[in-house]
Amino acid sequence: MPRRVNAGSIVTIATTVLATTASLTAAVAPAAANPAPAATLLPAATASAGGSASAAATACDAAAAGFTPVLQLDLPERASYLNETPPYSLDRTAEIGSNFDRVGYCLELNGPDGPQWVWTAMEPFSNDARRIGLPTRPGELVRQRVGDLEVRSNVPSVTSGTGQTGYLEMWPNQYQESASTQVANASPNTFDVDDNPTSPLGYGSFQVSQVGPTRPSNLAAKQVFSINTFTESDNSLLSLGIGTNLGGQPDWTFANNANRYSQRKLTAYVRTALVALTESPQDRQLIPRDTSGGSTVPVAGRVTDSRVKRVQLRVTSNGKTETFTSSSSTFRFTPRIKAGLQEYTFELRASGPGIDRVVARRDGVVSGDVYVVQGQSNAEAAKYSGAANAEESPYLRSYGTSTSNGTISGADRVWHYATGDVTNQSGSVGQWAIRMGRRIVDTYKVPVALFNGAHGGQPINFFQRNDANPDDLTTNYGRLRERLETAGVISQVRGVLWYQGESDNDNASVHVTGFTSLLQDWRSDFGSGIPGGSRYYVYQVRTSPCGNTTAMNLREAQRDLGDTAGVTVLSTNGLSGHDGCHYAYLGGYRDMGDHTFAVLARDLYGGPSAGVAPPNPASVTASGSELTIQLRSTDPLTVDAGSAADFRVEGAAVTVSSVTYQPGGKLVLTLSGPPAGVTGLTYQGHNSAGPWITNATGTGLLAFTLPVTS
Template identity: 65%
Template sequence: MLTITPATATADTPDTACADQVRETSGFTPVLGLDLPSESDWLNQPVPYDFDRTAEVAGGFDRVGYCLELDGPEGPKWVWTSMEAFTDDATRLGLPTMSGQIVRQRVDDLDVRTNVPGVNVGGGQTGYLEMWPNQYSAGASTQVANASSQVYDADDNITGNTQGYGSFQVHQIGATRPSELHPKTVLAVNTFTSADDAALSVGIGTNTAGEPDWTFANNANSFTQRRLTVYARPAPATVTEGPRDRQLYPRDAQGGASVPVSGTVLDPRVRTLRLEVTSGRSTRTHTARVRDGQFSFSPRITAGLHSYKLSLWTVGAVERRVAHWTDIVSGDVYVVQGQSNAQAARYVGNAAGEESPWLRSFGSSTPDPVISGADRAWHHATGDVSYQSGSIGQWAIRTGRRIVDTYKVPVALVNGAHGGQPIAFFQRDDADPDRITTNYGRLRQRLAAAGIADRVRGVFFYQGESDSDNAAVHVGGYSSLLADWRADLGAAIPGGSQYLTYQVRTSPCNNGTAIALRDAQRRLGDTHDVTVLSTNGLSGHDGCHYAYAGGYRELGDHAFAVLARDQYRGPSAGVAPPNPRDAAFTDQARTEITVQLRSTDPLTVDPGAEADFRIDGSTATVSAVEYQAGGRLVLTLSEPAPDATGVTYLGHLRAGPWITNATGVGMLAFTGITVG
């Protein structure tokens, strides 16, 4: 007969059904226990646990376990689930009732045992945790494959600045995105911070008669027993520095990265540790002797489409895996910043097909400082939603996917954009650069926590609509922002980070004639040593934002072409946006003006493009435009223009005729090009 050794119990920590039924619990310490009341409002209050032994594992633990026991009309039910430690703070393992106690992330090596049918039992699964005191909605971050944005399940949306409901949920999910597996709830305790006198909502397995994660079930009174017990497994060694799951390490000049792993040994019997580094079918083993109670490793990984798994073991008298990290890669890092066209969420058409396991992001682009500060995890990059974990926008995910497919290197993109804001909103607080209530501080904190601030290869900036054609304010704000970026980012990049700024399509939105700010942006390439990108040539435009096809998709393609040229030694022909150098009359009658462009790339002039030109200081109009070899645009005028002082090109809203290069990039809007 199989003998089960239960977890250590005392008079204050009674046995549980999990300890009686599950062998794995024998190595765990029960650290928190609670007979759940029928209702509670513990918002910003300590939970009145029946016992609290968290101090006993404060030195370190490597796994966390939960046992939920319910006894109701269908008889006793129980579930045990354990997982890799998702925090090193034992006091954060229980119900989250305080502001900022937010856990919303994947966990690996999930083990589940239960007497409830429909729950997948066994080890080695992937889990997802949703633990917070806040209210929340059914909207999905898209981090969980096959989760719904219409019902409450394994991927719900925390409501920022609104607390007072509470979620404590463990789910089973597919390990990959996409996945054939649909998420299932393992256990749920909800409604514990509600002030509405509502009964707790509790359950084991997926609810088939309401919201799948038991939200709004309010069913606590149907059970005579409702007990939650929290466990932790004491660790023989703890890690003080190591990777995070799905982390991207910026590649260095040697074509890879070092991955530091170090820590402290707690069990004096441990004299040696082993680190296994696995990629595909190949495993490299490193060993380190304990010196003064410390250990350290620094294995190398290679940049490219190689995913690494690291496993740390104590060896000898205590043989145990004490840490495990999955899907570690080395690649390149870019930042996206600006207004809503930098957010580039879904307006018309989705970019889900651009997602890739080799595209990553860190933290959340949410403007809520509490939620932002709580998200310190690496995520799969997604393009269609905004203000969520891993959100990078549609054109950014297209750019990243093109880099992955073409140059076979993983890419991390971190998006800090916030829609509808003037350039003053994005400035650094020089007295407190990391202040999380500022947009700059939130992005700066994310990059620092990810360990990538000094390795940012490029920063994209799409902003200016909300500056309402005030060129002086915009250029002044951009100058200040650029100086701060250059001080804070890219210190380890030879020559520093590349800065790429878009000439906006309109400023303000739906105004196609205001030109002062747009022309000032065009000139930034000359005055600020940045790369200027065009938004002309895109017909999927609604007057302010873009559809995916004919808009954000092509913006991503154009951004990729520039990075390919400047960062990956790719082709340069047809990449730079057409940009005027000067203009002159080319006939004595002054009915023809030739605009000399800076590039000699061939251009396509659509019929009707002449309508977007203006002859400054004259009543003459442009009746025809022709491209001639050598980078010349020949403008035929409707009448002689002896008093002409300059040439202006406005572009236009929405679809219509364009002047584009071979990549499809439209000519930059301009004004004040003097006619010689």
């Protein structure tokens, strides 16, 4: 059950993979191959497999006109439904199968405040009628925004109306009050409309909320209804309510109040489908742009009701609408959308004698670019000091969750807004990644999808692919790969950004062997649809990070990867917001995002090249009492006073007294004495703040160890 643990309470989730979501991209379930006979509703008296012949009348009957009741349950005071099907008095899910295009719920309570009821209907979050009831088995997880929410209620605190945005939290698990930040104005300190499912099973959440349509939003998020505690095993009273709980946890968690109601009835409804879709975007989906500067977005399916004589698709953006029409029983439209800062709405309408209905609507579809972030904790880039939430944008997206739990990860198969300050939750991408993405959005006016698969504190073998099963959700590689695959972007990854190595403890050979294998798998799996393939970027880690022994062997090996592996090496020197392990936002992750943006802009967007490449030495020569470092670039550098202390001379008892930059890409080091016997020169940089040698973008000189020649 939810229980207090330090900063968070826990309430939790499941163990098999939820493969169906609100996605219209998913194939229609087998039941749709034999659609029900043409009818507005299934016959009300048809016998059901698990309950009585028909549903009892509800207070929502008028609001539910056009819908078919398929599940009905008199909620008990106490329940322990984990791994069991609740004892529905009506269960017609086998008849419905996947033949529905809208889902509705009616919750009726009668207690000290008199009869209370709420009706809500929404786009389907699953194409399987068996998944619209209480989630009681592992993997039955829904955590997503839904559009076109309708709400009606006699409870004053519930906002009645249509065209609203909703948020669903449905699982058999325990959960924490920590927020994913997907919902504006939700709290990370209370159980409310945005909580975090965790691994243990055995509490249960079945909640529908009203939220603002945008992030940020000035609308307060609030509950429509909540039913909790139905998979708890300790005989606890159910916790439930309509609207927001003003006397405890806002979503009724811990309320244990079922015994105050004499009536507790839940009825689930569906609206029978008129068409079966086989191709279509999801809400908020980013579709990779092609070389023509946009994307083709197929919408296809077949008519399942003989009364439908015409199917029409309307694609709207910035007040302009393009219309596609078909009178065939099967249809496939292929509209084009532009890669720019504009969202598209897809609305599919079916019509015929006595019928004129919107059968599918998808909002916020964009065309843009895809990037992958991978590695350990500095790739996760959680909020350590300072927030990155100001970098969020409606044009920054992500898909699924980077959590290490394969069941939770596998159940999250919808598009989210990208968020930078939290980790291992829906849409979390890390602080420097969201800064980098925002710079691309603002500068080049193209939406960006970020997929973060990082996991803190792990050596390089943790990230390897299971070649026998590349989509193995028990592996880090499999969880990331499967997200990219189901999002439809795996062959369109423009760049992979890798920050890892601290946990390899300066074992250069193990790191290079592991990275070489990983890079080979990436090149096999990612970016085959991109002209020239994906680009790969490797961050050189900082010195002695997080108590690990990362001296110079591994860092020099990472620098060499730029020559031996065909990757671009990025520097983390020059970032003064380093705490010896991680980074503050200001002076740390924010600046890292800016440096990365500059390199991506140069490589992929035609941006400027001057002052962008990390300063990288080519050779070191000795002459008199000086050493001269010849850099690979002639970009001017800034040398802070005191930078000499970061150099170490090998083979002679001399030190570096001063450093100056000379035109032509030279760093001249004055020694404390003649360089007789000098064999090598090492530059490590240092932890935390201090003097740096940086280029025009503030990127620091790469750490290196090189031989010295006369």
